[in-house]
Amino acid sequence: MPAVAVIGLAGLALRVLGARGDLWLDEIWSLVQLEPLTSIDQIFWRINHDNNHFLNSIYLYLVGADASPLLQRGLSIALG
Structure with missing residues (x-):
């Protein structure tokens, strides 16, 4: 089991790097599409584009456009 943990940590380190x-x-395009929205539910109804992954x-809406790029990619890192 320790080998699996080492491989998992190595993968996490590579994703973060x-x-x-x-x-x-x-x-950036995703952030631009979110800019005019005033609530989360508008993500489902106002953005009609294939780049909109709910x-x-x-x-990104919750984190905000002013967050660091690493934090904005946090979901991708965590689910990667």
Whole structure:
């Protein structure tokens, strides 16, 4: 079982290292789509685009556009 934990921690470390840096175009695009919204439920009804992934959009809405890129990628890191 310790080998599985070591592999899991190594994978987490690689994901965190890979998530550093500026946002990519699709990530910025998601934030731009969220900008005019005033509540979370509008994610389901006002954004009609294939770049709108509900769970990720909700997370980005809650974290906010001013958060660090690493925090904005937190959901992807955790679910990766």
